[in-house]
Amino acid sequence: MDTLTYRPRIVRRGLTYSFINIPPSSTTASKPYILFLHGFPSGSADWRHQITHFSGKGYGVFVPDLLGYGASSKPSDTAWYKGKDMAADLMEILDAEGIRGKLLGVGHDWGSFLLSRMANYYPDRFLKYVFLDVGYSAPGAGLSLQVLHFIDGMVKEKLGYSVFGYFLFFNEEDAGKLMDEHPDSTLSLFHSRDEELGKKYLGAQGGFRTWLSQAKTAEWPNYLTEKERAALLMHFSIENGGFGPATNWYRVQTQGLNEDDEKEIPKENYTLTHPTLLFTCQNFITKAADMAGQMRPLAPDFTVKETQAGHWIMLELPDEVNQELEGFFEK
Template sequence: MNPTDPQTFNHRTAQISTGRLYHFIDQIPRNYSPTRPPIICLHGFPDSWFGWRHQIGPWCRQGFRVIVPDMLGYGETDMPHDSSAYSTKNICNDISALLDFLAIPKAVVIGHDWGSYTAGRFALWHPDRLIALVMLSIPYVPPKEQYTSIEEIARLYPPYGYQMYFASESSTSEVEENLVPFLGVVFRTPEKAFPWSKIDELITNKKINFTDDCLLNECELQFYVSRFQRGMRGPLSYYRTTKTRFEEEKEAQLPANLLPNLPVLFMYGTKDATCPPASVQNAHKFISQLNTVALEDVGHWVMLEAQDRVASEVLRFLSSLGSSQNSRM
């Protein structure tokens, strides 16, 4: 497994029971022992299985089977046109079906960004499939009792203003037409960030080289560009599910609290504007076994900005589970 070469990973595709075709990495250690729980990693926006390239190897070398799907709408995984297909309930059902396909009854679920939100909801929709939960950058929030529109969310917390733009249909073609500058701006450290809420704010000054100071090198950037050649409708559709998610969770009467015996690790960068400190503290109300790790001077892209630390902290967390993880398998 060479993080600079996507082809050195073990690629698979599967038609799962929900009817979706999923592409995923399935990295199995030599002399794999089922006493080690399998790990499934869920990426966020605008990412890919490739976002976990620096962690797959270290975890696999420590004996863990690591499964990393391209999420629905990304890469070589199916891209439904209807935005409702991207509701968290549907995505969680897909992840459960992928585990079924692989004959894995329970797993450690790790998520970043939208993948973190989805991982937290997986613990509500499919609590019986979890050994432990790791959330990166986006803290757990419980299902809402009352509907809050994305416009209201952006008003209450202005750093989330970009979500209102992504939820608009116009963002699809605008992002597609400006893919390189868009990725060059999104994948940045906080110190090098450009303030923006709409794509036209990124391209008003054509003299700016948006790939300067990008966290991705030229080869990595081009790989991401190739992954989004099918279009951005699928990835952006996650932001268009606010009402659908609320209605599905209300109908199912999902609980606010995670299971009291579920070990949970939350890791975040202290300079990540999408992770308000109050939200981190609030998560403790709903998670009995919550461990938090603050990555000082790190922004949103923790798997890139703190590659080794993320890998080692997860290994430390899993080793601390001891015999309790075997009882959950």
């Protein structure tokens, strides 16, 4: 990643996006671009193993730092983070970069949500879709605070634990400040493979506030080197904007700001009309949601790859992910 060049581009909304754009190699110009979309708390660097692999195979690779991250703009107003608008931002940049061919779309976490909206609004711009851990998000599946509390109660009654404590915490006024004060606590917990720790301090309501207030830390996973951990901490440092802006991806949902836009999406665009692959992971939050079961009715050409990885599968199992992606892209 140290040798890759980021470029900025300002979109019509006046926002700046920073991104990596590696064109297809001249000897394999027929290979398409792959669009990689990251989630929270992360950034474009989380795709480093895929960038190296697929650019080396001759694919074009386009990897942005999404709104609220890295050198991209970090507006504080939640309304800037609407799915329709962010999807349009990326399409505008792709067009300006001369990337007008059909894309292979890959999303993880909130990147899966944005890929979902790009698929709804611009289905003709894609060849295939891939979702890692977090699956396709159909329009109209609102996550207001009331809905979150209702779902959380149902999950706790059925499975014995909560899953949305952290999501609710991000709607509290001092959430960003607390995370900025305890970046190691924040990032080590999100990367922890200790499921019981996650249930107690991420899933349970009030758990994440307790975790941060007590400055607890979890054991970092071995898929991150010391240098990579330091880079991730710097990525979310106060000097670089902290965690607060990125939590708007959560608040735009709880405030219902996507609902009017999503009502305008044609019903026929709810279905994913291109081949779709889902990687399932051993993540207590997504396991409770049964991502594959939710997606099947909306993805006629659907493949599921079950794995033993945690949430950060592209970092934990890069070779397996790259092999599966390559096979899916080329069949």
